[in-house]
Amino acid sequence: MITRLSNYFLKTLREDPADAEVASHKLLVRAGYIRRQAPGVFGWMPLGLRVKAKIEQIIREEMAAAGAHEVHFPALLPREPYEATGRWEEYGDALFRLRDRHGADYLLAPTHEEVFTLMVKDIVSSYKELPLALYQIQDKYRDEARPRAGLLRGREFTMKDAYSFDVSDEGLSASYQRQRDAYERIFSRLGVEYVIVSADAGAMGGSRSEEFLLPIEIGEDTFVRSAGGYAANVEAYRAPVPEALPIEGQPAALVFDSPNTPTIDTLVSHTNAVLPRADGREWTAADTLKCVVLAVTSLEGERELVVIGIPGDRDADMKRVEVAFPNCAVEPANEADFAAHPALVKGYIGPVLHGEAVLGTEGTSGIRFLLDPRVVDGTAWVTGANEHEKHVAYLVAGRDFTADGVVDVASVREGDPAPDGSGPVSLARGMEIGHIFELGRKYAEALGLKVLDENGKLVTVTMGSYGIGVTRIMAALAELNHDDRGLIWPRAIAPFDVHLVATGKDPVVFERAEALAAELSAGGVEVLFDDRPKVSPGVKFGDAELLGVPRVVVVGRDAAEGFAEVWDRAGGTKERVALSEVPGLFA
C-alpha cells in the first residue's frame, strides 16, 4: 500500500497548540494525528486513526487468544442499572447525565459493568456456560474537572473493557490471571514498559486489584516499589504496624506553654528549648502527633468532621484519604467547621484536655478520631493540649488516649519499609494504562445474575473487570518515544512501515522513488510516500521527523548512482544504502 503525501489529509504545524502542556499532546496535534474539538474531546485525522487501529488490532488478537468474545455496547445507557449498583450517584460530577425527550434519565457510560452483567444474566443460565469472558473496544465518557494533557486524560476516550464471569472464587482467580497474562503480552507487543502494582479496588467495590503503570515523570499516579519485588500504587501501600511498647515506667503527661508554634518545626524547636529530654536526644517531628481535621461529606450530603492523628513528620496524603473514605468528598475543615466545634482549639488540637478525652465519639467533642497505624499503644507524643498556646508532652497512646480506629492515610516516603518485608521502597511517578479488578459478586448481586451450579442450585456469579486505555496508551507511547524534532513510534504501532521521501526536482529521482515505493508496497510494506513536487527537502525532512515513522528512506541526488539514505529515527543513525538493498531492510 502506498499513501501519497501529495494527496493525504494532513497538515503539520510549526507551533505547539496553545493549550498543550505535555509532549504527546503537542506532537500529536502538530504532526496531524488529532485535533481538539472541545476540552478533552478530540477529532481523529487519518494518521491518528491508523495508529489507533494498530493498537486495537493487537488488543483484539490477544483478547481472542485469552478466549474473550468481542461484543459492543452503546455509550448511551439508561439510568436504572447504574442506579441498582449505586454508581449513578457514586460517580458524582464525573458522570455525563442527560434526559431524553420523554424525561427518562440516561448517562454516557464511563464503564460498562452493569450492562455486561445484565447481558450475561439474559443469556447464561448454567455453570456449564462459564467461565465466560467478554470485551469491547468502545468510546467512553468521563466529565473530568480539568481535562488536560491531550489524550492522556480526555473526556471522551477509547477503552478496551473486558469482564469475566465465573461460578467460584478459584474460577475468578483463573480468569483474572488469564487477563493479566494477556495484558502482559499486549503491553510487550506494543513496546510499552510497565510495572504491575497492587491497587486499591476503591469505587469498583471489588477485592483484588492491580494496575499496569507506565513509569513516567508526568504520570498522575505515584507508586512505590522495593528491590525485593513489592510494588503498589501509593494509595494501596499499607504501612507495617510496629509492635506495641510497654507503658509502665513512662513519664506522666506534662502540659507546657507553647506560644508562637504555628508549625511542626517551630513546635519541635520550642519543645527542645523548654523541655529537654532525659535521654539527651532531641525531639523531632516524628515525636509529635499532628491532629488533622477533615470534613467528610457523604453522597447523601451529610457533612461529618473527622480528626486523624498522624506523626508530625508526615502529612495526610489526600489521594490516600479519598481511598480511605470511599464515595465521600473529603476536604480540610473550614472556619465554619471550627466555629461549630469550639472544643477544637485550632493550632492546639490534641486527644485530651485536663486528663479527659476530647477527640473520639466518646470524647467531649464527639468527633470521630482515627490514628495512623504507627501510633501503637505505648508510643509517647508531643501534641496539642486543647488550650490556647499549650501543648502536652509524654502523652502515651493506650494510657492517656485511645481512638475510634486506625486509618492509613499518611504520606509515603522514599525508604519506608515495604509491608511484605522486602526492604525499603522507592517512589516513582506512573501513568495508569491498564487496571484489572476482581470485582467479586457486587454487581451480580445488585443485578441478580445467578446461574445453576452442579447441584442445580442457584448461585451468584463472581466477576472480574479489566480495562486498557487505548487512546491513553497511544499518547503514553508518544510521550515516551519522541525527541525534540518529533515522534518516534515503536514499529508495532507506527502508522506506516516506512516514510519514503523523494527530494529535489530531478525526474530520475522521482522515478527511482516511485519504483522503490512500488517494490516495497508489493512486498507488503506500508509506505508513506512524500511525493510532493514543490516542497523543499528541508520541509520534507522536518515533516518526516515530526510524523515519527521509525524508518525514513530519502531518495535524492544519490538516486542516479543507485543509492538512498536510510534513517533510523530511534537509533538516530543515517546510512547510505543501495536502492536495491532497501526492500531487504523491511523483510
Place this chain on the structure above:
Amino acid sequence: MITRLSNYFLKTLREDPADAEVASHKLLVRAGYIRRQAPGVFGWMPLGLRVKAKIEQIIREEMAAAGAHEVHFPALLPREPYEATGRWEEYGDALFRLRDRHGADYLLAPTHEEVFTLMVKDIVSSYKELPLALYQIQDKYRDEARPRAGLLRGREFTMKDAYSFDVSDEGLSASYQRQRDAYERIFSRLGVEYVIVSADAGAMGGSRSEEFLLPIEIGEDTFVRSAGGYAANVEAYRAPVPEALPIEGQPAALVFDSPNTPTIDTLVSHTNAVLPRADGREWTAADTLKCVVLAVTSLEGERELVVIGIPGDRDADMKRVEVAFPNCAVEPANEADFAAHPALVKGYIGPVLHGEAVLGTEGTSGIRFLLDPRVVDGTAWVTGANEHEKHVAYLVAGRDFTADGVVDVASVREGDPAPDGSGPVSLARGMEIGHIFELGRKYAEALGLKVLDENGKLVTVTMGSYGIGVTRIMAALAELNHDDRGLIWPRAIAPFDVHLVATGKDPVVFERAEALAAELSAGGVEVLFDDRPKVSPGVKFGDAELLGVPRVVVVGRDAAEGFAEVWDRAGGTKERVALSEVPGLFA
C-alpha cells in the same frame, strides 16, 4: 478461521421479543445478533459485530476508491458550531442535549457537517488543496419520538457520513457524482436493491438532493416513479401546473344552501341534487375546493394560522406539509384557533363572503391563504361560503378570489403525471438507506470556511454531505432476506461463509467434520462449526436456519460413506455432496 459454537457467545431464542414489530428486529434478536438496551438502543453480540464489520469494510473500500479520507469525530460536541448554523434549535426534540459539570452545553451529534467544516477550515487554505472528501464511520444519536423497528429506526445508530469540499459549483457537482457512483457500487456489492429518488433537501438547507431508497413495504418513505424514469420521494414530487383557463363566459358565483354536508362526499351529492350542471356532467370531489386550516409554529414559538386550498379529491399530505414549512411544527388548527378567528366558519370556509375576500393577508380574516398549484386562474370551484350551511359554486380563481401564494402539499396518487412528462407515476414504499446532498455554501458561510482561489481572492467553499445508515442497511438486508425459519444473508455480508453442522454421537462424524472444518479454514473459508456434543440435530438445524449463514454443510450419518449434505438457504435446495468436493464449493 474456525469459530466453534461449543464456545461462542450466542443464545438463540425460540420466541420473538415482545417489543418487536418487524421481521428484522425479531430475527436479529432471536438469532443472537443484537440485544435491546433501552428503547432504540442496542448492544451488539459477536455475530452482529461480524456482519456490521463486513458492511463497514465494503464502505471503506469504496470510499477509498472514491478518494475520500477517513477521519473520526467525537459523538460529544460543543453547542457553539451547531448554534452558528442554527441546527442547535432546528433539530428540536430530536437532539440529545446535555451539560458538562461547568454548565457548558453539549450535544450528541446527529450529523457532523459543522465540525467537518471547522476541521477543513483549520487545515485547508488554498483552492489547490481542493477538492477534498472526508468521511467517518461513527455512532450517531437522534432522540426519536417513537424508536421502533429495531435497528431500522434507532436512537443510537452507526452511519458513514462523508463531506466534500470544493471551490466551484462544477467541482461540487463532480464530487457529488463521485459519491453517488460510490454509493451505487456499495449497494451493488452489499446486494441491496435500491431506487435513487429526488429528495427535498429540507432541513439540511442545500439544493440538489437524492435519496437511495430500498423498495420495501414497511418503509417509512413513499416514493413515486414513472415508467419513463422519473423517481422522487413523495415529499419532493411537484405537480405539473395546468394552463390557465379563460375567465370570460363563465357563470357568476352562486351561493346555495348546503345543510348536512359535513364531508366532501355529502357536499358533492347535495350539490348534484340541488344544482345540476348545464353540461350534464356530475359534480365530483375534484370540483370542490377544500380549505384546510393549519397551525404553523415557528422555532421561536410563534403560532400562525394558514389556510391551504386543495381540490377536494385530495388531502393535505402532512409529510409534504412539513417540507413546505421547514423548521416549523405544523398541525391542524384546534378549537381554540377557530375560536380566535370567528371569520372562519368551520365546515363552510371559503375564500369569499358576499363578494369580499375573507382568506388571505389582504382578506378580512388576515389569515395567510395558499393554493394548490392545480388551482390556476380560470378554474371554477364549489367551496364554502363562510356562512353556516352555505356553500358557493362557480367561484372562479383569478376572478372571484386570489391567494398569497402556491404550495404543493396535496397528496400524490397513483397515476398522477410525472413532472418531467415521463408518464403517470406509481407509488411505492421505500426505506432510506442513503442520502446525498449538495449543501452548497450554507455551512461554509455560517462557519467562515474560505480559501484563496486562483486569483488570490478569498472565496467561500461549497460542500456536499453524503450519508449511509450502516446499521439500518444491516436491518434492511435482514428484512429483505429471510424466510419463516430465519435469516438468509447475502454472501458479501454473511457473518461466516459456511455453517458446518456435525450431528449425532458417532465419533467418526465429528472427526470427519473436524477435518472438513480444518480444510475449509486452511483455504481461507470462514467456518462457523456447530460442534456442540450434546445438542440434538433438530436444534442444530433450527439454529443453522435461524442464523442465516447462506450455506450450511451437514456432516451426519453419511459421513462414514464420505458424504455431506449441502444446503443453499437462498435457493432452498439440499444436496448430497461428497465430503472431498465440499471445499471446492467455496473456491
